[in-house]
Amino acid sequence: MILETINVGPMQVNCYVLACASGGEAIIIDPGDQYSKIKAVLDRHKLKPALVINTHGHYDHIGSDDEFGVLVYVHKNDLPMLIDARKNLSASFSLAYKVGSKIKTLEDKEIIKLDCLELEVMHLPGHTCGGIGLLMKKPQTDIIFTGDTLFHQGVGRWDLPGGSRQELEKAIREKLFILPAQTKVYPGHGALTTIGQEKSSNALGLL
Numbered sequence: 001m002i003l004e005t006i007n008v009g010p011m012q013v014n015c016y017v018l019a020c021a022s023g024g025e026a027i028i029i030d031p032g033d034q035y036s037k038i039k040a041v042l043d044r045h046k047l048k049p050a051l052v053i054n055t056h057g058h059y060d061h062i063g064s065d066d067e068f069g070v071l072v073y074v075h076k077n078d079l080p081m082l083i084d085a086r087k088n089l090s091a092s093f094s095l096a097y098k099v100g101s102k103i104k105t106l107e108d109k110e111i112i113k114l115d116c117l118e119l120e121v122m123h124l125p126g127h128t129c130g131g132i133g134l135l136m137k138k139p140q141t142d143i144i145f146t147g148d149t150l151f152h153q154g155v156g157r158w159d160l161p162g163g164s165r166q167e168l169e170k171a172i173r174e175k176l177f178i179l180p181a182q183t184k185v186y187p188g189h190g191a192l193t194t195i196g197q198e199k200s201s202n203a204l205g206l207l
Helices: 035-044 076-082 165-176 195-201
Strands: 002-008 013-019 025-029 048-053 071-075 103-106 111-114 117-123 132-138 143-147 184-187
Touching: 002 035, 013 035, 013 184, 025 111, 048 111, 071 076, 076 103, 117 165
Parallel strands: 025 048, 048 071, 071 103, 143 184
Antiparallel strands: 002 013, 013 025, 111 117, 117 132, 132 143
């Protein structure tokens, strides 16, 4: 399996390229910026982009969605953010970006499949209404991509439009913290961590 982290944009978003093997098709998670950096990884592994998944609809995670010419996946509750520059916050920075690609909306517990890969959608509201995690079911079961819900030594903001501290805490406690302690957490920003580490020492004290 290929899993590469690409740090992109001024907000230092973790974009992930995921594929079964070189020469195959790839899932691209949160291509927020710097398309050329992401393309360089695809080219190095001779990968063809198959689909884009947004863990939520903020501009720093969706800014290069249209560059790949593929279907874009997002939770149904964050669909309005992809098509409205005010809601994805890009208009606040005079960028006024909205996704022009075809969009497929996701539901909680939906399975996304590509070749040997299977990812289960986990609805994690709190940072946005439609924030999601992506729990890997195949070829491994010890990886989750948490977007801006859970970080190394921190959690996502809940004070932006669509955010809720109560929902964020509930999602982390009841959905993420019930996963095995050794589960590797690939967050939307910052360093790799584990569920066990965050259960024992999450820095913000929210949890």
